Structure formats: C-alpha cells, structure tokens
Amino acid sequence: MHRFANPSRFMRVADALLPWMIALCLPLFAAGLYYGLYQSPADFQQSETVRVMYIHVPTAFLAQAAYVVMALGSASFLIWKHPLGDLIARSAAPVGAVFCFVCLVTGSLWGKPTWGTYWVWDARLTSMLILQFLFFGYLALANAFDDPARGDKPAAILAVVGIVNIPIIKFSVYFFNTLHQQSTLFGDLMGGSGDAAKSVNQPDIAAAAAEQGSALAPEMLLPLMLMFGAFSLFFLILLVLRLRGEWASVRLRALRAGFRPAPEEV
Amino acid sequence: MTALGDNRSSGRRRSPAARRKRTRLFLVLGGLVFLGAAVVLSLFALRENVNYFFGPTEVADGKVPDGAKFRIGGLVEIGSCRILGDGVTREFTVTDGAASVRVTYEGLLPSLFRDGQGVVALGRLDMQNVFIAEEVLAKHDETYMPTEAVEAMKRAGTWQEGEPDGGAKTVTGAGTTDPCKAL
Numbered sequence: 001m002h003r004f005a006n007p008s009r010f011m012r013v014a015d016a017l018l019p020w021m022i023a024l025c026l027p028l029f030a031a032g033l034y035y036g037l038y039q040s041p042a043d044f045q046q047s048e049t050v051r052v053m054y055i056h057v058p059t060a061f062l063a064q065a066a067y068v069v070m071a072l073g074s075a076s077f078l079i080w081k082h083p084l085g086d087l088i089a090r091s092a093a094p095v096g097a098v099f100c101f102v103c104l105v106t107g108s109l110w111g112k113p114t115w116g117t118y119w120v121w122d123a124r125l126t127s128m129l130i131l132q133f134l135f136f137g138y139l140a141l142a143n144a145f146d147d148p149a150r151g152d153k154p155a156a157i158l159a160v161v162g163i164v165n166i167p168i169i170k171f172s173v174y175f176f177n178t179l180h181q182q183s184t185l186f187g188d189l190m191g192g193s194g195d196a197a198k199s200v201n202q203p204d205i206a207a208a209a210a211e212q213g214s215a216l217a218p219e220m221l222l223p224l225m226l227m228f229g230a231f232s233l234f235f236l237i238l239l240v241l242r243l244r245g246e247w248a249s250v251r252l253r254a255l256r257a258g259f260r261p262a263p264e265e266v
Numbered sequence: 267m268t269a270l271g272d273n274r275s276s277g278r279r280r281s282p283a284a285r286r287k288r289t290r291l292f293l294v295l296g297g298l299v300f301l302g303a304a305v306v307l308s309l310f311a312l313r314e315n316v317n318y319f320f321g322p323t324e325v326a327d328g329k330v331p332d333g334a335k336f337r338i339g340g341l342v343e344i345g346s347c348r349i350l351g352d353g354v355t356r357e358f359t360v361t362d363g364a365a366s367v368r369v370t371y372e373g374l375l376p377s378l379f380r381d382g383q384g385v386v387a388l389g390r391l392d393m394q395n396v397f398i399a400e401e402v403l404a405k406h407d408e409t410y411m412p413t414e415a416v417e418a419m420k421r422a423g424t425w426q427e428g429e430p431d432g433g434a435k436t437v438t439g440a441g442t443t444d445p446c447k448a449l
Binding site: 046047113114116123178217219220 | 320321375377409411412
C-alpha cells in the first residue's frame with residue numbers, strides 16, 4: 001500500500017490513466033446533459049425545475065468526496081509523513097471548493113422556484129456552507145506561509161478536524177427538522193429514522209412511488225447516474241492535473257534549494 | 267499505551283520511527299474520537315435550536331415559547347385553504363395527522379403550495395391560537411416522478427390524493443392553479 005506513496009511512481013500511473021479518463025468523461029457529460037436537459041421528463045410537482053438536480057446532486061456528492069480525499073491525504077501526511085498525502089490534499093482542496101460553490105449556487109437557484117426562498121439557515125444548508133468555509137480555510141492556511149512547506153502541517157490538521165462535518169451534512173436531514181428534503185438516492189439506508197420531519201413528507205405520494213420501486217423514476221435516475229459518472233471523472237482529471245502542478249512546484253523548490261534529485265525522480 | 271504493552275509481550279521490536287508513526291496514528295484517531303463525541307453531544311444538546319421548525323403536535327403540546335416568533339411545518343390540509351374577504355389574505359390548516367393549526371398569510375404563496383403539500387411558515391400565534399405567518403415556504407419530499415407517470419396513475423385510479431381534479435391541474439404547470447377558494 002505504501003508503495004504508491006512515492007509521488008513519482010504515483011504520477012506515472014496517474015499520467016497513464018489520464019487520457020482514458022478524459023476519453024470516458026467527455027461522452028458521459030454529453031450523454032448526461034442530453035438525457036438531463038432533453039430526454040428526461042419534467043417532475044410532477046416542480047415541472048422543468050427538477051433538471052437542476054442533475055448538476056446539484058453530483059456536485060454536492062463530489063464536494064464531500066473531495067473533502068474526504070483531502071482529509072485522508074492529510075491524515076496520511078500527518079501519520080506516515082507521506083509527501084503524496086499532502087500533495088493530494090492540496091490538489092483536491094480548490095477542486096472541492098469549486099464543487100461546493102456550484103452546489104450551493106445551484107441549490108440556491110433551485111430553492112427560489114420550489115421552496116420560495118434562495119436561502120434558509122436549516123441544518124443541511126448551514127452544514128454545507130461550513131464545508132465551503134472549511135475548504136477556504138484550508139486553502140488560506142496551506143498558502144499562508146512564504147515557505148509553503150510550513151503550511152503543510154497546520155492545514156493538514158484543519159482538514160482532519162473538519163472531517164466531523166461530513167457525517168453532519170449527511171445526517172442533518174434525518175436528525176433535525178430541515179426545509180431540505182431527505183436523501184432520494186441513499187434514503188433506504190436510513191430506514192426512515194427522522195421523526196417530526198417524516199410527518200411533513202407526503203405518505204400518499206411516497207407510497208405511490210414505492211409501488212414504482214424507487215423515489216426516483218428510472219428515466220430520471222439515468223441522467224443523474226450519467227452526470228455522477230461524468231463529474232466523478234472530471235474530479236479525478238482535475239486532481240491529476242493539479243497534482244502534476246503541485247509535484248512540479250515541490251521539485252522546483254527542492255532544486256532551487258540546491259537539492260540534487262536521484263536520476264529516476266526527475 | 268496498550269500498543270506499547272502489546273509490543274513488549276509479543277516480543278516484536280519496532281524501530282523508533284515505526285513507533286512514532288504508531289503514536290501519531292493513535293493520536294489522530296483518538297483525537298477524532300474525542301472531537302466526534304464532543305460534536306455529537308453538542309448537537310444532541312442543541313437539537314431543539316437547530317430544528318428548523320415545530321410540528322403542529324409540538325405547538326398543541328405548548329412546546330413553543332409564548333409570544334415568540336417561530337416556524338411551523340406540516341402538510342396543508344386538503345381543501346382547507348380559503349381566501350378571506352379582503353381578497354389577499356389566505357387562511358389554511360397545517361396538519362401532521364395528529365394535530366393541526368390554522369394559519370393566515372397575507373402575500374404570495376410559493377408555486378409548489380397546494381393541497382397536501384408540505385409547508386414551513388414563519389410567524390407567531392395570536393390570542394385565538396391562529397398562526398399569523400410572515401413567510402410561507404414550500405417543503406417538498408424526496409420523491410421525483412415524471413408528470414406523465416402521475417397522470418397515467420390518475421387515469422388508472424391508483425393515485426391516492428385527496429382531490430383528483432385539483433391535483434391534475436397543478437401537474438400541467440406548477441402554480442397555474444390556486445388551491446385556495448374565495449369565501
């Protein structure tokens with residue numbers, strides 16, 4: 001497992017995978033957008049507005065996934081001093097911050113026509129905003145020093161501490177009464193734990209949907225899954241591209257400091 | 267501590283570097299456990315404050331602070347919405363199946379507002395225990411279905427909603443019909 005903690009070995013594998021990921025990502029985006037915008041039906045309650053979901057839900061998922069990647073990388077940097085862990089965390093942070101921002105903006109634009117408001121301070125929206133600030137805080141801390149290496153450790157600690165927010169985001173809609181509805185895709189895992197919040201859901205419609213097999217109709221699930229795949233690959237592509245840059249800047253700093261790398265590391 | 271004891275008893279020898287790594291691993295994991303426990307405990311303690319709204323049952327039980335502004339959430343009782351004499355104020359019942367509260371609201375209702383829909387209203391109770399709302403938001407659930415599928419279910423008679431015609435109209439375009447009737 002520690003074998004791939006060597007950055008240059010890891011980058012060789014990542015560089016080899018990159019063209020395949022790009023080749024897969026582009027058609028997935030094309031198909032996802034085609035099905036999402038044209039080939040999927042309007043919702044019975046929200047009509048066309050439901051199409052925001054195909055951007056909002058994958059970006060929400062990936063913002064959290066990026067944070068988990070960032071926290072795991074930071075933890076491996078703190079525990080085993082793997083330089084790759086820090087590089088991955090630094091590469092994932094701005095990507096996750098942008099996904100989080102897109103999620104918040106699309107959610108806000110979706111909220112106005114459906115709920116009647118751009119923003120409410122309920123547990124789900126607030127915890128997602130905290131995730132955004134954790135990304136910003138990490139970026140600020142990691143880049144706060146003239147010698148970037150000095151920012152590695154404090155930023156890594158912040159990333160590891162902030163991981164407690166991820167389960168809060170996930171469970172906020174079950175544990176608290178929120179304006180945000182519960183999870184459509186992963187709701188079955190919860191077994192209907194929310195109490196007061198449950199009463200506000202519509203049992204008749206939920207029962208009708210259950211007869212169909214899912215809370216999300218298959219013709220809506222398809223574009224959502226395509227967009228999930230496309231955004232996930234997009235995240236990995238950006239991660240590899242940013243890793244290249246981070247790895248290059250680390251080596252450049254080492255060279256400037258007079259360090260002579262071993263031939264195979266160049 | 268236990269890790270150290272295990273090492274001695276099993277006789278395995280670790281290099282100082284490996285021991286430091288182990289210590290750091292337990293420090294990070296232990297730190298996260300304590301941090302997680304602190305967060306879970308505070309969220310449990312603050313649960314009432316973090317909840318975005320009260321249900322009608324909680325209002326009926328008097329769990330709501332007297333005279334204070336709060337949010338109430340529930341379903342719009344089917345056929346309960348009336349437009350009052352001034353032509354602007356709407357009055358409807360919010361229910362959770364067990365208890366219900368009359369709500370009046372002067373202003374535009376969100377386009378998702380209809381019979382059986384979840385709503386969250388901000389305001390306060392007056393002397394007659396009528397909730398005077400300043401803001402009404404729609405809360406929808408996690409179910410998404412194509413318009414055509416719902417219409418087909420209505421034709422087949424498998425759709426279980428209070429008012430078949432009222433629902434059918436809102437399907438063709440959210441907000442084009444008003445579930446509220448003038449008095």
